Amino acid sequence: MFNAAQLSMALDRDGEEPIYRQLIRHIRAQIESGSLPSGARLPASRELADQLNISRISVVNAYAELRSEGYLSAHAGRGTFVARDVTPDRALPEPSKHAPQPLKEQLNSDRPLREMMRLARQPGVINFGQGAPSPEFFPVATLRDAINHVLERDGAKALGYEMPEGYPPLRAAIRDYVSALGIRCTTNDVLVTGGTQQALDLVIQALVGEGETIVTEEPTYIGILDIARTRRINVHGIPSDHEGMRIDLLEQYIMERPPRLIYVMPSFQNPSGSVMPLNRRRQLINLAQQYHIPILEDGVYHEFRYEGEHIPPLRALDDYGVVIHASGFTKMLLPGLRIGYIISDGKHHQRLVRVKQAADISTPGLNQRAIHLMLERGIMAQQLERNNREFFRRRNAAVEAAQRHFPPGAHWRVPQGGLYLWVRLPSNGPTAAELYIPAIQKGVGYAIGNVFYPSHPDPYVMRLNYGAHRPADIDLGFKRLGEVWRELSHSYSDIERQLVL
Ligand SMILES: Cc1ncc(COP(=O)(O)O)c(C=O)c1O
8 A cells, every 4th residue: 555645734724715625725736836746645534634633524525626626536445646647737627538437537436525415414404415306295195005905905925026027017007107108018028126226227237248338418317327336337428418418429429439328318317407309319319220329218207397398208209129218106106115117128128137137036026016006096197296286386486596596607497397406606606516515504405516427527516406395495595505605705706816915
């Protein structure tokens, strides 16, 4: 093991500049002057915090920011290092246009930011950072009835091993449900999974080998990045706009290095909220067919539309069998029973069943039967209708609150569905990571945008889950966020003024 570099610096504990900002400034200066050379290992966050007598979270925060700027890199199990290719005047990393980020760089590279985001889980913090509807939406009473009914009806049969493909009546109900969305399939094409997350993981396991590359939207769902890390595959982000993945840039990439899989969320993309219009959906399918690259469609937010025209899922437009459709009843009904599914045909389905069996034999039979009964009783349809009405109200509250409280120059698109507002802060103030700890201290949390980018992070973006909060809390939370942004930007300009004088 190398020895960590010794860092010495004078910190101003009574000044206005937050300690973690001072740390960032000192470390950056030492890297730029060459006194911290490329490849030098930095002390562990706890060690440096003890050495300087400051809180560990200040160090975690500073390291995270310096990593997002490209000054530092993290290596799983070995520590934090000065980046190899750091140059004196560099502000942001410029990874090569087409090369996927090396596997080692991707491993755990956003862990400190994600650790930091756990701080939002404390009383008094209005947390817009989570990725789910709040528990107030869960149908507790109807689930209790459904489970009791299943146990009375099926007895011990409900508690044994289920077939790996899934409980047959649930598979048939899923076929009927997706048919109503325009997806033509038979019961044989349906595989029941442990939530959408397992559906994505099974597809990756079945189709992508270690060291191979998939492409995703840039930014993308954090869970696919987690799967990629644990399965040791590379992810390349294709730049995306408010209509989703850019097909021209995807084609350019494919021509140079055909990936193994294209992963997309065409409706209410997480985190950006983008919706891919019909013509782009068709272009994507044609391109994938032309180059024989399967598309993995994640439809988990498809039904969360409260405004505008319904657009069919990719799988409903696919005449070639190039799209594998993954989704679940987790966001629409409740996440805790972990029921998702994959619609695919032919050889993909056979292979996926084998991978599923190897993973966990089958999804719990009791959960499948309870969800099946709830679908039959029309509970999901009722809940979707009620929830979408409430999300619409919350969306309006969020947009009004953002207009009222966020700084001039902050930018967002008004989502027509989903749960999230994706906000870009003006770049003349703190980044989303810099703002985070002061925001928590003020009682508001959010998801730091950097964690959603496989290739080129944008340090000024954040994701706000308005769907999880009542309008009064949305207003209060956004007000706190606006205030803390203003306080921090003032202290920045004061410091800049002092430096100039
Ligand atoms: C886009 C997306 N896909 C998949 C999932 C995983 O969902 P599930 O709870 O069904 O596993 C999530 C959860 O946040 C998600 O946002």
